[in-house]
Amino acid sequence: MTAKQSLERQLQKTLSHARLRLTKLPACREIQLYLYDPEVLQGPISHEQAQAVVAEPAYWSFCWASGQILARFILDNPEWVRGKSVLDLGAGSGVVGIAAAMAGADTVTVCDIDSDALAAAAVNATANKVTLATLADLSQLALRPDIILAADILYDRDNYPLLNTLKNQTNALLLADSRVETLPAEGFDLKTTMEARTCPDLNEFEEFNQVRIYSWQMPQ
Numbered sequence: 001m002t003a004k005q006s007l008e009r010q011l012q013k014t015l016s017h018a019r020l021r022l023t024k025l026p027a028c029r030e031i032q033l034y035l036y037d038p039e040v041l042q043g044p045i046s047h048e049q050a051q052a053v054v055a056e057p058a059y060w061s062f063c064w065a066s067g068q069i070l071a072r073f074i075l076d077n078p079e080w081v082r083g084k085s086v087l088d089l090g091a092g093s094g095v096v097g098i099a100a101a102m103a104g105a106d107t108v109t110v111c112d113i114d115s116d117a118l119a120a121a122a123v124n125a126t127a128n129k130v131t132l133a134t135l136a137d138l139s140q141l142a143l144r145p146d147i148i149l150a151a152d153i154l155y156d157r158d159n160y161p162l163l164n165t166l167k168n169q170t171n172a173l174l175l176a177d178s179r180v181e182t183l184p185a186e187g188f189d190l191k192t193t194m195e196a197r198t199c200p201d202l203n204e205f206e207e208f209n210q211v212r213i214y215s216w217q218m219p220q
């Protein structure tokens with residue numbers, strides 16, 4: 001069984017006819033990812049199946065608005081990662097790490113607590129002809145990355161303290177978020193606000209499509 005088929009098997013535990021489709025991202029046409037085929041989400045789904053998909057979302061099978069926008073930002077501003085060691089925290093599909101690799105990062109590690117996400121990021125890296133290392137637990141980080149990137153990790157309040165602890169683990173941070181009005185940490189600058197939708201589109205509330213990118217840099 002291929003890695004892609006194995007990932008589809010995981011999705012089929014909640015939606016029996018689920019499948020992945022290689023999808024070009026609307027805001028980042030340079031990147032293609034294996035994402036939930038939207039056709040199966042629009043078909044006849046029982047209420048129970050729909051609830052199961054929402055209750056246990058396979059985050060890696062969607063590209064979230066924040067991930068798309070941070071990937072776009074990195075591709076347009078490669079100086080943030082060029083020649084650097086990069087960590088993509090909460091990688092999901094690996095979209096941000098893939099953008100960093102395309103933008104000329106020296107090394108890219110994707111970290112996610114979900115082992116399926118790491119498998120998906122590896123499959124997606126191959127689809128985009130880039131190389132990513134994978135890491136299951138931030139506490140196992142062996143080397144200090146020059147920069148840490150994170151998109152859409154603040155949906156989980158348990159991650160709020162990370163914003164401060166990460167400052168001790170790197171020289172710079174770029175964070176993309178559309179979930180919180182006020183960042184639960186100080187010292188971050190708002191760089192830009194851009195709009196995108198989750199891919200495939202989950203028809204989230206409009207406010208969740210307004211993505212803010214924040215930066216933090218270690219004081220000289």
Ligand SMILES: C[S@@+](CC[C@H](N)C(=O)[O-])C[C@H]1O[C@@H](n2cnc3c(N)ncnc32)[C@H](O)[C@@H]1O
Pocket residue numbers: 059060062063064065066067068089090091092093094095096111112113114117138150151152153155156159
């Ligand atoms: C909403 S998804 C975002 C994925 C991707 N960054 C994007 O924007 O498309 C959040 C991802 O972060 C992962 N995650 C959440 N908390 C984490 C943590 N403390 N350490 C590592 N991964 C985490 C989840 O497993 C999930 O894959």
